[in-house]
Amino acid sequence: MHVCVQELAWSSAQVRLLSAVAAGDPPDVAQVGDTDLAMLVTLHALRPQRRIADDLFPGALEVTRFDGISYGVPWYVDTRLLFYRPDILRRAGFNRPARTWSGWLRQMRAVKRLLGPGQYPLLAPTNEYEFLEVLALQQPAPMLRDGDRYGNFESTSFRQALSFYKGLYQRHLAARIDDRQLVNLWWEMARGDFVFYVSGPWNIGEFRRFLPPRDEALWMTAPMPGPDGPGASIIGGSDFVVFRASHRASVAHQFIRYMLADPQQVRLYEITGDLPSRRGVWRLPPLATDVKLRAFHTQLERVRPFEAIPEWDEIMDGMRRMAARVAAGDVSVRSATRRFDHAVDDWLAKRRELLARSMPATATAPHGREPPVDSP
């Protein structure tokens, strides 16, 4: 089989794929970030996928399903958790990262006393929304309500997550840095500029690439702490999709099957550090023997799906901007979330309209805002 591969920059891949769909000339197969899937599904651009493997992480599979039909095959999976400096944590008197928010706060305060000026217990880059998304997903109430028709950010749940987030920045426990201001965060981490870092699996490979082998003991991974016990995290990653416009669907299917076989999944991990989407592969070396992967395995079994709607990325980006204002002290949690709910309702107006038209029976959602929902 002859495969032509075109590389796209990750930051512009979605824009280019959508443009290709709009122009009627998409590729046969593409790698699509799983939050980007919803838009392509809305455009009817993708073919439904058959079940290719039985041991895919259920969380990853769930976010490829729309109305019960799966449109993507999880290729690699991604979640967010803690990278940390075990030696500094030990010096502060702790053997391992806390499992609860309050314990984690205690650890960060203790660590802060050991650090010099310009050093911070936590790095969670301010231009990424994932950290706050994780905190919010750990709460009982979802971020959208009534079948994703309205924002639910004014709920107690979200406000608790946002207050915790705000506290980290206002008490100078977290560095107010976006990742473009980082020159080489792996060196900075090795130097002790940050003790905890909320990030994803690709950083396992990056740490090993930038730090010499003798520094391997300087960093470790741990699952996210939660409000009151081990916390959930987000599920992310990339899926293979086959475009409806493709004339080579069966070959495309064969290709995907090949890419998901054991050797290719292991190879992908070796080259990029991206985590295999099939649990079976995790029992093979080198994944099975890598202690730094254990936390990822634990975390991947404890994830909560995001709301798979085309507006989700826009909502998350808006949430990040809103949270930055709150963290800067420009606006209170209460009024920021109220205002943000109105913005989200605006963005979802067309979605509500379409849902009302396609499902008149269930379209009983009243006009205007209701009080926020707090039951799960």
Added chain:
Amino acid sequence: MTRKHPSGVLFVLPALLLLALFVFIPLIGVFGLSLTDFDVYALADSANLHLIGAANYWHLLRDRQAWQALEVTLVVVLVGVPATLLLSLISALMIESIAERWRGLFRTALFVPVVCSTVAIAISWRYLLNTRFGLVNHLLALLGLGTPDWLGSPNLAILAITLVVVWKGFGYGMIIVAAARREIPDELYDAARIEGAGVRQRLLRITVPMLAPTLGLLALLDVSGYWQLFAEPYVLTQGGPLGSTTSLLLLMYERGFRWWRWGTASAIAMALTAVMWLFAWVQRHTRAGWRGE
């Protein structure tokens, strides 16, 4: 021979056709789009496309982000254009006054940023302005002036963007002004000197008025260029922190290409066009007055 000879029209026609194809027709298209709610749902099924009149524009008027973007862009225009012109003028006069054999060197050095790719420049400045490891802060620290968070604090970030834009842009104006300066006849200066005019008087009474049309033209070019600020904030700050560097064009890009709200994005484009026209109109009238003196 006669005024009615069609050759004039024929000469202009190719340019007009190109303008129509790449400017006027798209402009009409964008205006049409701005009256609809074209988005990802409409792309999926044209039944989801509605004509909504001026709703996008009304929304824009109540959109804090849009107002902030207007303010950001306006600051860059109002601070950046005079700064660029002033720097162009000063550097041109200085270069014309130094010894001939050094002139080429300085002219090239100051012109280099103009021909460099904007993205490459922005990435270089991102490193130079880095709060903790940047050369700028390293020098400031040596002088005991502290280490400001250039790209991380809202007020400084817009200043940093303006600085980069001006630094990249003034070399072009410098070349033009230097050429115009050479066109001013020496007799004027000689006569002034005989009449007893000092350096300052010669500068303000001869050089600046004689350069006025050139400066006016540059101002027009700079204004239209700076209104379209995009690459510098896109690369340096992605519009942050707190939206303090989100220009109108960047906002339009986000609404259109990132969130696929083409109706809103088109309305922003039309608003930007209107504002630029307004600016050009005001400028033309004030420039006419200036020249008439």
